[in-house]
Amino acid sequence: MPGAAGTKLEVDSLSFFYGKTRALKDVTFNIPERRITAIIGPSGCGKTTLLRVFNRMYDLVPGARAQGTVLMDGNDIVTTTKLLDLRQKVGMVFQRPSPFPMSIRDNVAFGPRLLGWNKTRVKELVRSSLEAAALWDEVSDRLDEPATSLSGGQQQRLVIARCLAVSPEVILMDEPCSALDPVATLKIEDLMVQLARDYTIVIVTHNMQQAARVSDFTAFMLMNPEGRHGELIEFAPTADLFNAPRDPRTEAYITGRFG
Amino acid sequence: MAAAVDRIRRPASIPRPPDRYRSLIAVVSWAAPAALILIVGVLFQQAWPSVTRFGLGFFIGSEWNQVTDHFAALPFIFGTVVTSAIALAFALPVGIAVAVLLAEPGAQGVRGALGTGIELLAAIPSVVYGIWALYVLAPWTLLHIEIPITDHFGSIPFLGGIPRQTSLFTAALVLAVMILPTLSAVSRDVIRAVPRGLRESTFALGATWWETTWKVVLPAARAGLFGATVLALGRALAETVAVAMVIGNRPEIPSSIFSPGYTLAAVIANEFAEATGDVYQGALVELGLVLILVTLTVNVLALLLVRSASARPAV
Ligand SMILES: Nc1ncnc2c1ncn2[C@@H]1O[C@H](COP(=O)(O)OP(=O)(O)OP(=O)(O)O)[C@@H](O)[C@H]1O
Numbered sequence: 001m002p003g004a005a006g007t008k009l010e011v012d013s014l015s016f017f018y019g020k021t022r023a024l025k026d027v028t029f030n031i032p033e034r035r036i037t038a039i040i041g042p043s044g045c046g047k048t049t050l051l052r053v054f055n056r057m058y059d060l061v062p063g064a065r066a067q068g069t070v071l072m073d074g075n076d077i078v079t080t081t082k083l084l085d086l087r088q089k090v091g092m093v094f095q096r097p098s099p100f101p102m103s104i105r106d107n108v109a110f111g112p113r114l115l116g117w118n119k120t121r122v123k124e125l126v127r128s129s130l131e132a133a134a135l136w137d138e139v140s141d142r143l144d145e146p147a148t149s150l151s152g153g154q155q156q157r158l159v160i161a162r163c164l165a166v167s168p169e170v171i172l173m174d175e176p177c178s179a180l181d182p183v184a185t186l187k188i189e190d191l192m193v194q195l196a197r198d199y200t201i202v203i204v205t206h207n208m209q210q211a212a213r214v215s216d217f218t219a220f221m222l223m224n225p226e227g228r229h230g231e232l233i234e235f236a237p238t239a240d241l242f243n244a245p246r247d248p249r250t251e252a253y254i255t256g257r258f259g
Numbered sequence: 260m261a262a263a264v265d266r267i268r269r270p271a272s273i274p275r276p277p278d279r280y281r282s283l284i285a286v287v288s289w290a291a292p293a294a295l296i297l298i299v300g301v302l303f304q305q306a307w308p309s310v311t312r313f314g315l316g317f318f319i320g321s322e323w324n325q326v327t328d329h330f331a332a333l334p335f336i337f338g339t340v341v342t343s344a345i346a347l348a349f350a351l352p353v354g355i356a357v358a359v360l361l362a363e364p365g366a367q368g369v370r371g372a373l374g375t376g377i378e379l380l381a382a383i384p385s386v387v388y389g390i391w392a393l394y395v396l397a398p399w400t401l402l403h404i405e406i407p408i409t410d411h412f413g414s415i416p417f418l419g420g421i422p423r424q425t426s427l428f429t430a431a432l433v434l435a436v437m438i439l440p441t442l443s444a445v446s447r448d449v450i451r452a453v454p455r456g457l458r459e460s461t462f463a464l465g466a467t468w469w470e471t472t473w474k475v476v477l478p479a480a481r482a483g484l485f486g487a488t489v490l491a492l493g494r495a496l497a498e499t500v501a502v503a504m505v506i507g508n509r510p511e512i513p514s515s516i517f518s519p520g521y522t523l524a525a526v527i528a529n530e531f532a533e534a535t536g537d538v539y540q541g542a543l544v545e546l547g548l549v550l551i552l553v554t555l556t557v558n559v560l561a562l563l564l565v566r567s568a569s570a571r572p573a574v
Pocket residue numbers: 018023042043044045046047048049050061230
């Protein structure tokens with residue numbers, strides 16, 4: 001399934017610091033375009049930190065700083081000053097569903113309205129985004145109800161629709177299913193596979209079965225016991241990583257002898 | 260069999276607090292309304308001479324004359340409501356802006372100083388506010404706000420007339436400063452309580468700091484901000500000493516907010532000690548009842564507003 005794919009994000013010697021503490025060291029790998037890349041590893045190894053470099057979310061944390069480069073279509077994400085452009089191209093779905101305190105429709109229209117897109121376009125986008133997020137059938141007759149009236153799984157799909165509405169190229173997901181029940185989780189997984197036709201998806205997950213089920217490529221990270229910073233141990237097509245890991249540490253982790 | 264019955268019965272007895280604790284709670288929870296009823300009862304008794312003499316006319320009349328023994332509440336209701344409303348109009352934007360800054364992560368130094376400064380405002384006694392207002396605020400306001408406005412916009416109702424140092428407007432400004440600490444401290448906590456994920460998701464969509472604050476954070480905190488406002492308003496309506504010192508103490512409905520007026524709380528405090536005769540005293544006590552009524556009305560209106568606000572798609 002992975003097959004040949006272009007590179008969407010080129011991560012090169014990326015290091016990350018929270019103030020003086022190093023959280024990532026020399027992470028280098030290429031995230032392929034229109035594929036699902038999973039990032040796995042034990043708690044605290046820097047998965048979230050890595051993900052938040054890709055849309056510069058870490059700018060919100062005082063004292064946080066990245067070193068190295070992350071090229072997206074040739075432009076460096078780490079040094080760009082066009083944050084709004086970047087975040088339009090790189091959307092993010094968080095662990096806990098975070099519907100805005102407004103109607104379902106307004107949630108989806110939020111991003112497009114920020115970008116000043118015209119009304120007809122926004123209206124079309126509300127529908128097409130909800131359809132793409134496999135939520136349209138469930139909410140088409142209640143678009144004006146508050147988004148908080150949806151179930152957790154629906155809220156998470158709404159957040160995905162909200163993300164899709166600004167036509168991103170990359171979607172980052174940080175444990176998007178960890179607050180959901182198994183049925184809702186499967187729905188989101190199906191959705192991810194659907195979306196990977198058009199979008200580059202990077203997902204952080206604690207659930208190795210999930211990584212094995214949905215992703216095309218997997219990155220395994222681990223905290224360096226001496227430096228206490230996160231490192232990339234192995235990056236490979238998912239099937240290879242799970243069936244024939246090259247690094248003994250990867251094998252230890254996926255066979256459950258670890259972390 | 261007996262065991263089976265036991266097993267069925269046991270879950271039915273939901274764990275309850277001990278009886279003694281429950282009766283204590285019952286006593287305490289009844290004490291508050293009982294005290295209120297008692298107070299209102301006593302006030303009514305004291306106000307009786309005035310209540311029987313003026314009837315409902317007390318609410319619509321605007322004469323306050325100790326010589327002819329004619330008393331009515333409208334000028335004071337007007338003064339109370341108008342000063343509090345103007346105070347809120349000034350304090351609300353400033354208070355919320357301050358709260359937004361205080362709730363912001365990072366830049367501890369500046370925010371710490373600002374936060375402490377604002378909290379210190381709450382520690383200043385009313386009387387001291389009154390003195391400051393009389394000597395500093397009132398002359399400044401007259402020169403830099405009241406005179407320019409009456410000069411340029413005098414034709415607009417309630418903005419004309421001959422401006423005075425002691426006026427409804429000056430009183431409203433003092434009130435605004437006095438309610439600012441409550442407003443910003445409570446609002447800050449409410450804004451801090453907005454889930455971090457909500458802010459981050461907004462930023463992640465490419466929103467600026469302004470858009471995030473204005474379109475997501477504040478709407479998410481709306482109900483709590485409303486609570487803070489009502490709390491502050493309650494304080495403004497009941498404030499006595501500082502207002503009495505700068506409002507000019509004239510029992511009439513002025514044609515301009517830059518003219519002297521009077522509030523319910525201020526007139527009671529000023530005149531009660533010297534009130535002679537049953538009717539005069541009764542009238543002052545009745546003003547106390549009116550103050551309770553005004554405060555209750557404002558609270559109920561606020562409650563209704565919150566209800567209708569949360570009925571809309573929100574939070
Ligand atoms: N805002 C922050 N300030 C300081 N240190 C942080 C911050 N966020 C994370 N860290 C540190 O960076 C390291 C990596 O954290 P990160 O959240 O990226 O781990 P993670 O792999 O996502 O863990 P989990 O699986 O538990 O979510 C941890 O040691 C953590 O303590």
